[in-house]
Amino acid sequence: MEENWDTEIETEKPTYVPNFSTLETENTDNYSAYSNNDINNQNYDSERSFGNRGGYRSERSRPSNFNRGSRTERGRGRGFGTNRNDNYSSERDVFGDDERDQRRGFPGRGGYNGNEDGQKPNAFRGRGGFRNENEQRRGFGERGGFRSENGQRNFDNRGDFGNSGEEEDRPRSYGRGGFNNSDTGGRGRRGGRGGGSQYGGYKGRNEEVGVESGKSQEEGNEKDEKPKKVTYIPPPPPDGEDNIFRQYQSGINFDKYDEILVDVTGKDVPPAILTFEEANLCETLRRNVARAGYVKLTPVQKHSIPIIMAGRDLMACAQTGSGKTAAFLLPILSYMMNEGITASQYLQLQEPEAIIIAPTRELINQIYLDARKFSYGTCVRPVVVYGGIQPVHAMRDVEKGCNILCATPGRLLDIVSKEKIGLSKLRYLVLDEADRMLDMGFAPEIEKLMTKPGMPTKEKRQTLMFSATYPEEIRRLASNYLKSEHLFVVVGLVGGACSDVAQTVLEMRENGKMEKLLEILKSSEKERTMIFVNTKKKADFIAGYLCQEKFSSTSIHGDREQYQRESALWDFRTGKCTVIVCTAVAARGLDIENVQHVINYDVPKEVDEYVHRIGRTGRCGNTGKATSFFNVQDDHVIARPLVKILTDAHQEVPAWLEEIAFGGHGALNSFYAADSMGEQAGGNAVTTPSFAQEEEASWD
Numbered sequence: 295m296e297e298n299w300d301t302e303i304e305t306e307k308p309t310y311v312p313n314f315s316t317l318e319t320e321n322t323d324n325y326s327a328y329s330n331n332d333i334n335n336q337n338y339d340s341e342r343s344f345g346n347r348g349g350y351r352s353e354r355s356r357p358s359n360f361n362r363g364s365r366t367e368r369g370r371g372r373g374f375g376t377n378r379n380d381n382y383s384s385e386r387d388v389f390g391d392d393e394r395d396q397r398r399g400f401p402g403r404g405g406y407n408g409n410e411d412g413q414k415p416n417a418f419r420g421r422g423g424f425r426n427e428n429e430q431r432r433g434f435g436e437r438g439g440f441r442s443e444n445g446q447r448n449f450d451n452r453g454d455f456g457n458s459g460e461e462e463d464r465p466r467s468y469g470r471g472g473f474n475n476s477d478t479g480g481r482g483r484r485g486g487r488g489g490g491s492q493y494g495g496y497k498g499r500n501e502e503v504g505v506e507s508g509k510s511q512e513e514g515n516e517k518d519e520k521p522k523k524v525t526y527i528p529p530p531p532p533d534g535e536d537n538i539f540r541q542y543q544s545g546i547n548f549d550k551y552d553e554i555l556v557d558v559t560g561k562d563v564p565p566a567i568l569t570f571e572e573a574n575l576c577e578t579l580r581r582n583v584a585r586a587g588y589v590k591l592t593p594v595q596k597h598s599i600p601i602i603m604a605g606r607d608l609m610a611c612a613q614t615g616s617g618k619t620a621a622f623l624l625p626i627l628s629y630m631m632n633e634g635i636t637a638s639q640y641l642q643l644q645e646p647e648a649i650i651i652a653p654t655r656e657l658i659n660q661i662y663l664d665a666r667k668f669s670y671g672t673c674v675r676p677v678v679v680y681g682g683i684q685p686v687h688a689m690r691d692v693e694k695g696c697n698i699l700c701a702t703p704g705r706l707l708d709i710v711s712k713e714k715i716g717l718s719k720l721r722y723l724v725l726d727e728a729d730r731m732l733d734m735g736f737a738p739e740i741e742k743l744m745t746k747p748g749m750p751t752k753e754k755r756q757t758l759m760f761s762a763t764y765p766e767e768i769r770r771l772a773s774n775y776l777k778s779e780h781l782f783v784v785v786g787l788v789g790g791a792c793s794d795v796a797q798t799v800l801e802m803r804e805n806g807k808m809e810k811l812l813e814i815l816k817s818s819e820k821e822r823t824m825i826f827v828n829t830k831k832k833a834d835f836i837a838g839y840l841c842q843e844k845f846s847s848t849s850i851h852g853d854r855e856q857y858q859r860e861s862a863l864w865d866f867r868t869g870k871c872t873v874i875v876c877t878a879v880a881a882r883g884l885d886i887e888n889v890q891h892v893i894n895y896d897v898p899k900e901v902d903e904y905v906h907r908i909g910r911t912g913r914c915g916n917t918g919k920a921t922s923f924f925n926v927q928d929d930h931v932i933a934r935p936l937v938k939i940l941t942d943a944h945q946e947v948p949a950w951l952e953e954i955a956f957g958g959h960g961a962l963n964s965f966y967a968a969d970s971m972g973e974q975a976g977g978n979a980v981t982t983p984s985f986a987q988e989e990e991a992s993w994d
């Protein structure tokens with residue numbers, strides 16, 4: 295069912311514009327572990343079985359003999375609840391309109407979200423689930439869920455927080471909302487009121503698409519439920535030059551970018567430029583670049599800017615965090631300035647000169663903010679539209695004028711089919727994270743867009759694709775949308791990991807992961823850390839658990855409402871929360887200052903995703919580290935490509951990983967045998983519930 299763009303939102307529906315400016319970074323320390331005391335006291339009582347953590351864990355590691363290849367480019371020389379301070383309650387800080395919150399089913403109704411006043415959290419009673427006071431209302435599953443291998447329940451043998459067998463059969467059930475921060479406060483079973491796509495319910499692979507184009511009904515929502523209207527209006531981004539040009543420092547390895555080999559495939563390659571001066575940007579753009587703190591071009595910028603300025607189509611591949619966004623924004627803006635694009639004016643049908651597409655809402659918003667930064671003081675007007683925000687609001691914003699439209703694919707299709715956006719003036723079409731945009735998840739939407747009436751043919755537009763990874767088959771597919779004489783710029787190796795990230799892979803059984811995680815976090819408490827898991831439930835589970843363990847944590851995933859996602863990201867960006875637990879939705883593109891550590895609590899199923907995930911750290915010449923918990927049983931398939939990634943990035947490859955990668959079945963079997971012995975030995979170790987069946991198949 296399509297969102298009705300023409301209908302005004304009913305006035306009694308809560309439509310709240312939160313004001314981020316009320317959330318000062320200075321207050322960020324207010325979030326503190328103590329704020330979770332109530333949770334700690336209420337849950338996971340001391341009976342939890344948290345002992346005997348050992349078990350078999352081989353972390354054997356020796357320098358690898360694996361052939362490191364003939365790399366020629368440089369190498370590295372080497373909420374939950376409780377009170378207002380925690381992550382989930384931080385939504386209250388930001389969006390803290392109690393009455394509305396209640397209407398929207400924020401805290402009060404339901405699990406996890408805590409109460410407003412720091413008294414006994416009602417988050418853990420009533421419908422809220424996630425409780426352990428008694429078993430009558432079982433919240434997050436009293437049935438069986440969440441036992442350790444020896445049959446005892448972990449955390450609490452009364453079953454709180456468990457992932458009940460009953461719920462397992464129903465992917466969207468979270469008990470009666472306990473711990474469910476995904477929809478309107480965790481009210482209902484099976485996702486209850488969260489069924490509407492705009493509420494972030496499970497959407498299958500194409501959540502963004504589903505959200506925006508209304509496909510979500512088929513893709514995971516309750517069939518008999520009408521989707522809810524999206525009422526969320528995001529706060530306007532902070533204004534003022536200081537905010538617009540806020541930029542973090544490039545790191546000590548920034549200059550080393552120059553040592554990376556660049557390969558350009560194609561005919562008549564325009565020569566690279568070496569300095570911003572050579573780019574011949576107009577005065578305003580030059581000033582903006584300087585204000586943004588950019589002094590030197592990165593390699594992808596050196597090559598891409600002249601190629602785009604020469605009117606060529608481009609597929610560019612460069613490592614994460616190396617400045618691909620500016621590589622396409624600056625030449626596009628330069629063209630617009632040189633063409634003397636007139637200030638766009640209020641019109642019901644806007645005809646942008648450039649459309650930029652990215653797969654997730656947070657990423658497209660970030661790109662929009664970059665576009666706003668570089669176009670500051672010009673008459674070029676960038677606009678952003680994405681799922682999860684009130685369509686009427688987005689439409690109004692577009693009507694005010696739009697030269698550059700930043701959009702997620704589904705919402706873009708909607709807005710084009712509603713004839714709010716025309717394509718006749720389109721000169722630039724940019725696919726950021728292009729491989730993701732062209733893979734099975736988004737390919738149908740992209741195809742639809744490319745064949746929309748009015749879409750200029752590839753001969754008449756300039757198509758630009760950027761990513762850090764390009765699987766072979768995607769490259770082939772991409773050429774359908776690019777002119778035959780397009781150029782392919784590769785900085786370093788296609789799909790290579792950022793060489794400024796020190797990677798560690800630990801062999802880890804499931805029930806050793808939590809203990810290891812806590813150990814890591816305790817030893818690096820102030821470090822801004824992103825933890826990746828493969829399922830949405832697990833993201834919540836771990837964030838909740840970490841809150842209890844007094845780490846200021848939040849989570850982001852596709853089951854959270856948009857305001858929650860934005861709030862979580864904001865809390866993480868501002869330092870209010872030092873830990874964010876994420877699914878793949880946060881794997882690509884997000885540029886967050888000073889992320890020091892990425893932990894793959896679950897190793898992703900595809901190595902490209904691994905590359906993007908660990909690329910959230912070590913950006914712009916800064917160094918970072920990534921630690922991955924490799925569970926042989928679940929992750930052996932990725933062993934071989936992972937060894938290649940590590941080797942190419944000149945990282946140490948653990949001997950056991952090589953063995954799994956190249957040792958064939960024999961090696962694997964001996965691991966399984968050892969593993970099952972370890973299971974017996976370490977049966978009491980804390981384990982996370984098995985959420986494997988509810989994998990988040992998409993970014994979002």
Ligand SMILES: Nc1ncnc2c1ncn2[C@@H]1O[C@H](COP(=O)(O)OP(=O)(O)OP(=O)(O)O)[C@@H](O)[C@H]1O
Binds near residue numbers: 588882
């Ligand atoms: N020439 C430059 N000088 C200084 N900082 C730069 C320069 N180019 C980009 N940056 C900064 O580097 C950071 C990473 O840039 P960006 O987000 O564009 O990386 P990316 O290559 O798109 O990464 P990803 O593959 O993760 O999407 C940003 O904070 C950006 O502002």
